[in-house]
Amino acid sequence: MDDPGYLEGEVCTRNGCAGVIVEHPSDNCSCHINPPCGSCTTPREECPVCGWRMVDEETTFNDWKVGPIKSNGAWTHYRPRPLDSSKIDWHSLPHTNASMIKKGVYPQSGDEAADRRAVEAVVRGTFGGRWKQFGGGTFEYIAYTD
Secondary structure, three states: OOOOOOOOOOEOOOOOOOOOOOOOOOOOOOOOOOOOOOHHHOOOOEOOOOEEEEHHHOOOOEEEEEEEOOOOHHHHHHOEEOOOOOOOOEEEEEEEOOOEEEEEOOOOOOOOOOOHHHHHHHHHHHEEEEEEEEEEEEEEEEEEEO
């Protein structure tokens, strides 16, 4: 059996569907400010006949949202997992051989509100670190790991 269609122009083939996959244009693109934007990285492929949408098949793998896996083992797409601003949440990014960047969000109000000390307590590296940016519910911290 052939792989089901995932990309624009491919035949869907899910449950015998003969629809052709279409990709809708990006809504509210902000790539001119900070590319790539969430609107452009969110999967927009769908089958107009059976209603299948690629975004519904996403799953989380490590810190990434990944699309369905084809029979050859390749993911159809991947993008960073959205951060949850109701808690201290971050992505770890490479920096140097002895440090990493922790870029994330924190709650500013409510029961889970966090301050600079609370955030540093969870993102601090083995050998400390320093703030690059903190405020407005977002932060960037350089954690010294070696």
